[in-house]
Amino acid sequence: MEQVIEQQPTAFSWQPYAKLSFIVVWLILFSFISIYLIVSIWTKGKFKSQNVLLISPMRFTKFTGLGNVSEPLVNLKLKTTQGYENYDFLLDSGAVVSSLPYEMAEKMGQNLIYLPRLALTGYGNATTFAYQGTMMVDMAGNTYNLPVVFTNSGTTNFLLGRKGFFDQFTINFNNLNNTIEIKQ
Amino acid sequence: MKKILLFIDKYSFKQLFFAVLIITSLAMTPIFTSLSIQKTTMNSKAAGLPLTTPTPIFYGSVPKNEPKINGIKPYIGKSGDEIVVWGENFGDYPFGGTLYMGNIKINSITSWKQDEIRFVIPGEATSSLFSIRVGNWNVIFEKPITVYNQTTTTTVHVQDGRLEVLKPINLKKVVVWLSNNDKPLTKIIEKSVNENTWRFPDTVADINWISLYDPQNQLLPFIQNPIEY
Numbered sequence: 202m203e204q205v206i207e208q209q210p211t212a213f214s215w216q217p218y219a220k221l222s223f224i225v226v227w228l229i230l231f232s233f234i235s236i237y238l239i240v241s242i243w244t245k246g247k248f249k250s251q252n253v254l255l256i257s258p259m260r261f262t263k264f265t266g267l268g269n270v271s272e273p274l275v276n277l278k279l280k281t282t283q284g285y286e287n288y289d290f291l292l293d294s295g296a297v298v299s300s301l302p303y304e305m306a307e308k309m310g311q312n313l314i315y316l317p318r319l320a321l322t323g324y325g326n327a328t329t330f331a332y333q334g335t336m337m338v339d340m341a342g343n344t345y346n347l348p349v350v351f352t353n354s355g356t357t358n359f360l361l362g363r364k365g366f367f368d369q370f371t372i373n374f375n376n377l378n379n380t381i382e383i384k385q
Numbered sequence: 386m387k388k389i390l391l392f393i394d395k396y397s398f399k400q401l402f403f404a405v406l407i408i409t410s411l412a413m414t415p416i417f418t419s420l421s422i423q424k425t426t427m428n429s430k431a432a433g434l435p436l437t438t439p440t441p442i443f444y445g446s447v448p449k450n451e452p453k454i455n456g457i458k459p460y461i462g463k464s465g466d467e468i469v470v471w472g473e474n475f476g477d478y479p480f481g482g483t484l485y486m487g488n489i490k491i492n493s494i495t496s497w498k499q500d501e502i503r504f505v506i507p508g509e510a511t512s513s514l515f516s517i518r519v520g521n522w523n524v525i526f527e528k529p530i531t532v533y534n535q536t537t538t539t540t541v542h543v544q545d546g547r548l549e550v551l552k553p554i555n556l557k558k559v560v561v562w563l564s565n566n567d568k569p570l571t572k573i574i575e576k577s578v579n580e581n582t583w584r585f586p587d588t589v590a591d592i593n594w595i596s597l598y599d600p601q602n603q604l605l606p607f608i609q610n611p612i613e614y
Binding site: 217318 | 389390391393394396398401402405408409412413416417419420458459462463465466467468469495503533535608609610611612
């Protein structure tokens with residue numbers, strides 16, 4: 202006599218559902234994180250919101266024949282041996298690195314005698330010597346250690362150059378509000 | 386759906402967890418590598434000292450006329466400091482061109498043009514005469530470059546034409562070249578203001594070069610504030 206075995210429909214317990222949920226949740230999280238990271242790499246943080254560190258009013262100087270011309274000056278707190286002191290810096294994207302006059306080195310507790318020396322070719326192919334140091338500036342309560350050179354060129358005073366400044370911060374000349382904004 | 390559930394049910398929670406862990410790790414490795422490279426590049430921007438220039442390639446022809454050194458600036462420095470040499474017929478990155486400070490070969494040459502050479506004082510250099518060797522020429526500059534280090538205490542101070550040597554050690558004479566005179570103005574210091582301060586007898590204007598010597602006529606290192614030269 203033939204035995205007929207009737208196949209019962211499989212009754213699933215909670216475990217496969219739990220496993221499936223685990224995989225689905227993982228897949229969703231994995232996809233979101235991957236997309237976010239890939240987009241971050243692709244855009245190199247271009248769409249990251251930037252903190253405004255400093256808003257400085259634009260200053261104007263009257264030139265004969267030209268009228269009022271804006272001066273790219275910002276007032277920054279510079280660390281000296283006497284604490285932080287305010288100085289006007291000229292934003293100079295043409296300068297390789299920020300510079301200060303020789304005399305500031307001593308005020309900032311740095312000895313020119315022991316700082317590394319470079320020869321720089323300036324305006325009109327004139328050779329000047331610069332001593333590489335660092336300066337600590339305060340912007341919106343945050344301190345930044347920036348590379349600086351101390352130079353003897355009489356006309357150039359406090360400059361903010363590309364190395365360490367223009368390549369670290371976003372500088373926006375807002376002609377609508379007559380302000381200079383420094384963002385990070 | 387039933388098939389999926391059956392398939393998933395074949396594996397334990399432990400197996401599924403490890404599978405997910407391995408897949409996540411494998412997929413995230415290239416992403417995190419790219420991110421860390423990007424962050425390192427961003428963070429290193431401000432701390433990118435020193436400002437270096439690539440080593441030039443020497444391929445130019447040897448100068449036909451003898452090179453002439455007209456001047457060196459400054460006359461003092463420490464290891465790693467840049468020095469500028471002015472003159473004529475240096476060649477343009479001449480093949481086989483070499484620079485020396487005494488017997489020490491200068492390897493770090495920043496630039497070499499017809500009328501100007503820039504180099505960095507080597508680590509092992511001491512106060513000595515500078516020379517250029519190119520082709521069959523060997524030109525030595527008459528005034529020695531003073532090299533100091535962190536331990537140098539002897540200080541030269543020039544103010545209002547008054548030259549003082551502070552904390553001199555074994556000092557015999559001070560040689561000064563003036564900008565309007567090619568011949569050195571040599572003064573042997575005999576009197577001191579006090580033990581720690583020696584003063585040049587006359588006031589001197591337009592100082593071009595200073596060298597200090599001991600009784601054996603050996604160069605003495607000294608420090609001087611760059612504001613003064």
